[in-house]
Amino acid sequence: xxxxxxxxxxxxxxxxxxxxxxxxxxxxxxxxxxxxxxxxxxxxxxxxxxxxxxxxxxxxxxxxxxxxxxxxxxxxxxxxxxxxxxxxxxxxxxxxxxxxxxxxxxxxxxxxxxxxxxxxxxxxxxxxxxxxxxxxxxxxxxxxxxxxxxxxxxxxxxxxxxxxxxxxxxxxxxxxxxxxxxxxxxxxxxxxxxxxxxxxxxxxxxxxxxxxxxxxxxxxxxxxxxxxxxxxxxxxxxxxxxxxxxxxxxxx
Amino acid sequence: xxxxxxxxxxxxxxxxxxxxxxxxxxxxxxxxxxxxxxxxxxxxxxxxxxxxxxxxxxxxxxxxxxxxxxxxxxxxxxxxxxxxxxxxxxxxxxxxxxxxxxxxxxxxxxxxxxxxxxxxxxxxxxxxxxxxxxxxxxxxxxxxxxxxxxxxxxxxxxxxxxxxxxxxxxxxxxxxxxxxxxxxxxxxxxxxxxxxxxxxxxxxxxxxxxxxxxxxxxxxxxxxxxxxxxxxxxxxxxxxxxxxxxxxxxxx
DNA sequence: CATAGAAAAATAGGATCCAATATACAATCT
DNA sequence: AGATTGTATATTGGATCCTATTTTTCTATG
Numbered sequence: 405x406x407x408x409x410x411x412x413x414x415x416x417x418x419x420x421x422x423x424x425x426x427x428x429x430x431x432x433x434x435x436x437x438x439x440x441x442x443x444x445x446x447x448x449x450x451x452x453x454x455x456x457x458x459x460x461x462x463x464x465x466x467x468x469x470x471x472x473x474x475x476x477x478x479x480x481x482x483x484x485x486x487x488x489x490x491x492x493x494x495x496x497x498x499x500x501x502x503x504x505x506x507x508x509x510x511x512x513x514x515x516x517x518x519x520x521x522x523x524x525x526x527x528x529x530x531x532x533x534x535x536x537x538x539x540x541x542x543x544x545x546x547x548x549x550x551x552x553x554x555x556x557x558x559x560x561x562x563x564x565x566x567x568x569x570x571x572x573x574x575x576x577x578x579x580x581x582x583x584x585x586x587x588x589x590x591x592x593x594x595x596x597x598x599x600x601x602x603x604x605x606x607x608x609x610x611x612x613x614x615x616x617x618x619x620x621x622x623x624x625x626x627x628x629x630x631x632x633x634x635x636x637x638x639x640x641x642x643x644x645x646x647x648x649x650x651x652x653x654x655x656x
Numbered sequence: 657x658x659x660x661x662x663x664x665x666x667x668x669x670x671x672x673x674x675x676x677x678x679x680x681x682x683x684x685x686x687x688x689x690x691x692x693x694x695x696x697x698x699x700x701x702x703x704x705x706x707x708x709x710x711x712x713x714x715x716x717x718x719x720x721x722x723x724x725x726x727x728x729x730x731x732x733x734x735x736x737x738x739x740x741x742x743x744x745x746x747x748x749x750x751x752x753x754x755x756x757x758x759x760x761x762x763x764x765x766x767x768x769x770x771x772x773x774x775x776x777x778x779x780x781x782x783x784x785x786x787x788x789x790x791x792x793x794x795x796x797x798x799x800x801x802x803x804x805x806x807x808x809x810x811x812x813x814x815x816x817x818x819x820x821x822x823x824x825x826x827x828x829x830x831x832x833x834x835x836x837x838x839x840x841x842x843x844x845x846x847x848x849x850x851x852x853x854x855x856x857x858x859x860x861x862x863x864x865x866x867x868x869x870x871x872x873x874x875x876x877x878x879x880x881x882x883x884x885x886x887x888x889x890x891x892x893x894x895x896x897x898x899x900x901x902x903x904x905x906x907x908x
Numbered sequence: 909c910a911t912a913g914a915a916a917a918a919t920a921g922g923a924t925c926c927a928a929t930a931t932a933c934a935a936t937c938t
Numbered sequence: 939a940g941a942t943t944g945t946a947t948a949t950t951g952g953a954t955c956c957t958a959t960t961t962t963t964c965t966a967t968g
Contacts, residue, residue, distance in 0.1 A: 445754055445921070447742070471950070481923045483735075486951085487742045490699070494746040496836075502697055503929045503950050518833045529777055581770045584748075585837060697951070723920070733953045738921085755920050755959045 446484035450474065451491050458497050458508055460563065461595035465510035469498060496592055511592065513648060519593050520641030526586055527570070528634040531617070534577035535626040543622055546572040550618050554611045562607065563598040569614055573621060600644040610640070698736035702726065703743050710749050710760055712815065713847035717762035721750060748844055763844065765900060771845050772893030778838055779822070780886040783869070786829035787878040795874055798824040802870050806863045814859065815850040821866055825873060852896040862892070 444452075454474070457463045469489065471482045478485070489506050492498045500506040511519070549569035556565055567590065574583055590597075600606045613636040620629035706726070709715045721741065723734045730737070741758050744750045752758040763771070801821035808817055819842065826835055842849075852858045865888040872881035 443754065447921085470948095472948095482950085483922055483924095487739065487921095490739045490742050491746045494743045500950095502695065504931095505950065515833065518831055522831075522833055522837070525777070525781055579770055579774075581767065581774055581841075585774070589833075699951085722918095724918095734920090735952055735954095739951095752920095756961095757920065 446478070446480045447487035447491075450478055450480070450484055451488035453478075454488055454492060455495075455497060455591070458492070459591050459594040460560075461598060463508050465508045465595075467508045469506040469508070471505070495588060511596070513645065513652070516593055516596055516648070517641065517645060519589055520637060520644070523586070523589050523593075524634045524637040524641070526582065526589070527574070527637060528630040530574045530577045530579065530582050530586060531621075531633045532626055532630040533579060533582075534573055534575070535621055535624060535629050537576040537578060538573070538621055538624075539576075542572060542576050543618075546618055546621070550614050553614060559602040559607075562601050563594055566597070566601070566610065567594075573617070596644055596648070597640065600640060600647060604643050604647050606640060606643055609643075610636075613639070698730070698732045699739035699743075702730055702732070702736055703740035705730075706740055706744060707747075707749060707843070710744070711843050711846040713850060715760050717760045717847075719760045721758040721760065723757070747840060763848070765897065765904070768845055768848055768900070769893065769897060771841055772889060772896070775838070775841050775845075776886045776889040776893070778834065778841070779826070779889060780882040782826045782829045782831065782834050782838060783873075783885045784878055784882040785831060785834075786825055786827070787873055787876060787881050789828040789830060790825070790873055790876075791828075794824060794828050795870075798870055798873070802866050805866060811854040811859075814853050815846055818849070818853070818862065819846075825869070848896055848900070849892065852892060852899060856895055856899050858892060858895055861895075862888075865891070 454463070454469070463469075471485050471489070474485045474488075475482045489498060489500065493500050493506065497509055498506045499509045546569060549565060549572050553562065553565045553569055556562060571583075574586060577583070601610060613632065617629055617632045617636060620632055706715070706721070715721075723737050723741070726737045726740075727734045741750060741752065745752050745758065749761055750758045751761045798821060801817060801824050805814065805817045805821055808814060823835075826838060829835070853862060865884065869881055869884045869888060872884055
C-alpha cells in the first residue's frame with residue numbers, strides 16, 4: 405500500500421549548510437568543498453523513496469501508482485512525481501501504459517532466473533577484479549558487515565546488510581560502471597532475495613557462504629573468492645526458484 | 657549542434673489502422689492484433705531522437721541541451737523534453753546539474769576502457785549462451801549483416817550495421833535482460849566505436865573478425881565463438897585507446 | 909582601465925490549468 | 939435479462955504560468 409511509504413517531504417537529502425566554516429571565514433574551508441552544494445530536487449526525493457519502497461517490497465508488485473496520490477503524499481505537484489516515475493520505468497522497477505498509469509513491475513520466474521544468472525557472472529568477475537586491491541581497511545569493513553549480518557535478529561534489515569557486505573568487497577574493484585550495473589540488477593530482484601532469506605532458511609546458509617567468501621578474500625585467493633561468489637548467488641537463486649515455484653503453484 | 661537533429665515530430669511511431677480487416681468484419685482479424693494500439697508519447701519521440709543523436713555522435717560531448725530549444729525543435733512544450741532528459745540521464749547519456757541544465761556526457765579514457773572490458777565479458781557470455789540455439793534462419797540473417805558490413809561504402813552506416821550483426825547473433829541467447837544491458841553499454845561508447853572504425857583502419861579488421869565469429873557460430877563451436885567475440889571487443893577497445901590517447905594528447 | 913556589485917536576462921524546477929483517454933456506471937434497446 | 943450505447947468521473951499527458959537559481963550585462967567606483 406502507498407500508506408506504507410516513509411514520512412516523505414520532511415526528510416530532505418541536503419546536508420546542513422556549513423555554518424561553522426562560514427563563521428570561521430572562507431579560508432578555513434578547503435577550496436574543493438565549495439562546489440559540493442547540490443540540493444536534491446523534489447523528483448530526486450520521490451524517486452529515492454519509491455525506489456526504496458519497491459526494492460524492499462513495501463509496494464507489492466502490480467500495485468497501481470497514482471500520480472496525484474503520490475504527489476499529495478509528498479506535498480508536491482504531479483510534475484516531480486512524473487519525473488520520478490519516468491526514471492523508475494527506465495530502471496525496470498515499474499511499467500507504465502499511456503493514459504493508464506504505472507504499476508510496480510513483476511518478474512516472471514524466467515526473468516528472475518535470468519537476473520540471478522547474470523548477477524553470478526558479473527559479481528564473480530567483480531570480486532575477481534577486487535581481490536588484488538583489497539587492503540586491511542576494506543577487509544575490516546567487510547568483516548564488520550559480515551558479523552552484523554550474522555548477529556542481526558530483525559529480518560527486515562537483512563537485505564540492507566547483505567548489500568553492504570557485498571558492496572564493501574566490490575568497491576575494491578574500482579569499477580564504477582560494473583558497480584552501477586550490479587546495483588541495478590540487484591534492485592530488480594531484491595524483494596525476492598529478501599523473501600528467500602526470511603521465508604526459507606536462506607539466512608544460515610548465507611551466513612556461512614559470506615564467511616567463506618570473506619576468508620577467500622583475506623587469503624588473497626582470487627579464484628576461490630570468485631567461485632564462491634558465483635556459487636553463493638546461483639545457490640540463492642535456486643533456493644528462491646523452488647520456493648517461488650511452490651508458492652506460485654499453490655496460488656492457482 | 658542541435659540543428660543537426662532529425663526532422664522530428666512528423667514521424668509518429670504508430671502503424672496504420674487496419675481498415676480492410678474492419679470492413680471484412682472482426683472475424684477476419686486475428687484476435688491478437690487488437691491490443692497492438694499503443695501510440696508513442698511526445699516524450700518517447702524526443703527521447704529516441706536525442707538518444708540516436710547522442711550515440712551517433714551528432715551531438716558532441718559536453719554540448720548543452722537547452723530545454724526550450726529542444727521543445728521548439730519538436731513543436732512541443734518543455735514538459736516532454738524534461739521527461740526525455742530525465743530518462744537519458746538515467747541511462748548515463750547526459751549529465752544534469754540542478755538549475756544549470758543538461759550536457760551530453762563525456763567519458764574519460766578510464767571509463768571507456770572499463771566499458772569495453774565489461775562488454776567483452778558480457779557479450780562473450782551472450783554468444784556462449786546463443787550458439788546452441790542458433791538455427792539456419794539466425795545464421796542467414798547474421799551472414800547478410802556481415803556481408804552488408806563488408807560491402808558498405810558509407811562509413812556513417814557502419815555503426816548501425818555493426819550493431820545489427822552482433823544483435824542478430826545475440827538474440828539467439830533468448831536473454832532479454834542481458835540484451836538490454838548490452839544495448840545500454842553499447843549506447844555509452846558507440847560514438848567512440850564509430851570513430852575507431854572510420855578513423856583508424858578498424859574497418860578491415862572488424863570485417864575479418866566478424867567473419868571469424870560467424871564461422872565459429874556456423875560450426876557450432878561455442879568456446880571459439882565466445883573467445884573470438886571477447887578478442888574482437890578487447891581489440892577494438894585497445895585500438896580506440898591508442899587512438900584516443902594520441903588525439904587527446906595532441907589537443908593539449 | 910579594472911573590478912566589485914547590482915540589475916537584467918536566461919534558464920531550470922515546480923504548480924496549475926486544459927486536453928486526451930480510460931474506466932465506471934446509468935440509460936436504452938432487443 | 940443481457941447487451942450496447944451514452945455519459946460522468948478518474949487519471950494521465952501536455953501547455954502555460956510562476957518561482958528559484960544561474961549567468962550575463964551594466965554601472966559605479968577606486
